[in-house]
Amino acid sequence: MNSETHLSGNLRKMQTRLEDVAHYTLVLDDVPIDMNAKIGKTIKLSFDGTINCIACGRTTKKSFGGGFCFPCFRDAPEASECIIRPELCRAHEGEARDMAWAETHCLVEQIVYLARSSAIKVGITRASQMPTRWIDQGASDAIVFARVPNRYTAGLVEVALKEHLTDRTNWQRMLKNEVIDADLVATKASMTDTLDADLRQFVDTDDTVCSINYPVDQYPEKVKSVGFDKQAEIEGCLAGIKGQYLIFDDNRVLNIRKHNGYRVAIS
Template sequence: MTYEGVLTKMQTEFSTPIQYYLVFENSFLNLNQLLEKSLEINFVGYQCLNCGKKKKIFRQGFCYDCFMSSAAAGDWIMKPELSTAHLDIEDRDLEYEKKVQLQPHIVYLALSSEVKVGVTRKTQVPTRWIDQGAVQALPIVEVPNRYLAGITELALKEHYADKTNWQKMLKNEIPSVDLIAEKASLKDFIPAEVQEFYDQSKDELYQLHYPVLEYPSKVNSLNLDKTPNFSGKLKGIKGQYLIFEDGTVFNIRTFEGYVVKISL
């Protein structure tokens, strides 16, 4: 059986274990059902997720032109502290920026490879943590806009990592850390204008369980530009990665906008 379509990040369902779906225009795959089965992935071409043209993907599923112009690829996406919609100042498209920036955001601690700090829209809980392969996550503050979340993250980055070590995450090399104790210790690091949103008594610890039968001891990342054809037995799914028996891992998120053919 063959499925063909444009890669977009895997859709997930928060359950035990997490359910993963690869969704194409006219079909979808529940990847959990493919564990212990052999898959063949063939790179067919490109399709920009923004303009739909068959142009080489530059970043985040966008061609170069769209990445440089689309409001959905502004600098404030990766650096929330650069958000300006709360000041009525436009970056690329004020209407879009207000819609995304002026909504509740969560600053959190997550345990994926080590303790990391991050920001997500409240509507993206717990999807954001699943996407980064966190095994635990704990909200620190909920604030009314992206800017306040960004300056809080910036302050906490002085004390915590802000990126996941993807190799450790995939090998399941995770330290034992008490996130609730960490939250209790960081109040003084939070900016003055965010202190009112910090509630030490409110602890909602999320536990996340992934469909992984076997963690690799070494990982080798599949790059479709260099290896357009790959086949292997699926052993697990974690974060946005497929994990294969030979230690090959495939980051679906990295290859958004690539058209592939998947054969079972």
């Protein structure tokens, strides 16, 4: 460790707060680091080769499903298939990897939302995760589409809307700040018209649009993704933060969330 190394710990996604400009905090070893304050400065992140599972803490050679060791990826409720494909959730029928976990994650109110980036996408989250989820995805703005009682129903609404809208964020275009010129309120109205009555009953009447600004001095013209599987040290002048990406001033971008559980030092 050199003398400039201040902090080290296992990476988790940056914590976010919605202010005039989205605010990012990276927590390493319980110490919060104000990442907005690092913009315009040179930072260095060094990976020490250790990955700890985000569920059980065990050391794992490889990360599965975004930060799990293989046994947890296979068995942990946070890695259930219904997280990616909510229409497969069976918690409402009493079936889950862990019913106690499902009670607080699947059998609580879910939000189906529309978020605008390079396209308008549909997504699902728990009410408690707004607007964090939208900031994590780098959305320019977002609107609540429907409020439903459980994950399964959210999946039904999402599957219906996916006939018309994407459910993916194009991260390269998001990072280049290529944003589609489209109206979320109008899109919500036209999507509502496509739904069957049994799902239309869940559409939320509140059409408030949540706008998000990101702390970015300079958007990249091209995007070159870098990561700790290829190089242990990543150093450069931080030009901004959007989604869960650090953007350096030479077009390189680092997806923090992709390195969940990686042990790094920052200086």
